[in-house]
Amino acid sequence: MIPFLDLKAQYQSIKSEIDAAVLGVLASGQYILGEEVARLEQEFADYCDVKHAIAVNTGTSALHLSLLAAGVGPGDEVITVPFTFVATVSAICYAGARPVFVDVEPVTLTMDPAQLEAKITARTKAIIPVHLYGQMADMDAIKAIADHYRIPVIEDACQAHGAQYKGLRAGSIGTSGCFSFYPGKNLGACGEGGIVVTNSDDHAKTMRMLRDWGQEQRYHHLLKGFNYRMDAIQGAILRIKLRHLEAWTEARRAHGRRYSLQLGGSANLRTPVEITDRRHVYHVYAIRSRDRDQLQRVLTAEGIQSGLHYPIPVHLQKAHADLGYKAGDFPISEAAAREVLSLPIYPEMPAWHVDQVAAALENAYVS
Template identity: 70%
Template structure:
């Protein structure tokens, strides 16, 4: 069996460091926020090339507070994409604003800048591109359009820890950027966690208050806030994992390159595309197949776990039927959603396991086995 993700292998490789960090927090009794969270904020801000980082309990909370810090509220519109995890849209809805969709590019699966300007109205108060699967959206034209209209850009970087666009790190380009530390992410907590980064002092101060009941100081509630604080143990563990993140990222990129090389011999399946001006960190390695379900079943029978990210675009989800969209409104998102299949990719995955996955894909699609192209050692 080849698992989709192997968190046990990751934990085993850093067990002593993680255990010591958790015990350090238990001994300190700083269970909520505290020194470990504050230190992680500084370290992650530096990693993202940003001035400020504010740690919260989930990536969804980070998006919610970043939107509120941009003064988004009822009657406003926020532009994003329909091909994303539902939390991107839910965070917009939490503010009372209305999500407005633009379709994605067929190669990168990120916001299509050519379709952005037509979606802007007098009610548009923010643009939220999603850096999907570990690759950043095409930020230069997005930022240029936003600047022409005086609209802030909030980056949904929940899947893009360490991703780059023209040398700039995810989260550092817009007014703020938001990350998730759900366990399966490239930088994952041992539980839930999230964070917002920003270079704007006022935005940082507002998010910091909003996460902790709107307090400017204890029991002085300046804003109507939330209980979105990060646990001390998560902050300590994330500090440990952050020290390993670049090594893990390069291992992911190496494994992705091997997948892409081997899949060149499998005509029935398309490998993902890494844009020339970007650093893809491969949170997900999603191939495309015209017969995705048959391929999924075949890999499952071969003992290879897969994932679907995401089979139904948000505009077609029952929970968001109130937005009034129909099938055909965003054809690129709909086609991609029907074709993508995520295959195992993580730092501990071996080259032999990758070859096994590709051979199984080749067999399922009656294509030529790819193992002969593999050179180990």
């Protein structure tokens, strides 16, 4: 069997480092926030080339706190895309705001800047572009519109650790950037975790209080906050993994190039396009085909795992029917939802597994 993802392989590759870090935390008796988390925050801020990083318990919490720090609340609108994981939209709802959707553009499946301005109203208080599958949205175009209307941009970089746009790291361009450390991410914890990065002193101070019950100091609650703190064990593990992230990223990119070389000539499917001046980090290698479901059945029969990211766009999810959207409102997102198929990709994946997956797809059209 070829797995879609193999977290055990990553652990085995750095087992001695991880084990020592975890045992160090257990011996310290400091299990929530603390020194390991503070060091992770500084190291991740340095990696993203920003002033501040605020570690939290999930990427969803990172988005939620970013919205609150930007002043988003009940009655406001936040513009994002329907082709994303539902957490992007959930965070907007947590803040009491209304999600407003802009369709994605057909090449990168990220926010289409050409459709953005028409969705801005007097109630628009933030814009959340999603850096999907490991490639960043067109931040120059999005920022130009947002800056004209003085609207904060919050980057959903939960799938884009280490991605770049014209040499700038994901998360460093907007008012804030939000990352998930869910285990399957390019930089994943051994459990839940997330982080916000920002250059705003005020926003950083607010989010640090909000993640820890609104405290500026112990038992002095200035804000109505949340329990969004990161565990020290996750902070220690992520510090170890961050040191390996660039090597893992280059391994992912090599696998992506190998897939594209073998599948790029097919008339029956489309491979990801890496836009000039953007560094794609291939959190997901998603092909597109009108025969998606049949291809997935072929791969499964060959013992090859695959994934669907995402088969139902958020505007068509029952949980968000109250927003009033219908089928046909966002045709590019809906077409992508019918066509995308995610192939196995992870740093430790043997190159011959890439070849075997590509061969299975090619044979599907020959047989």
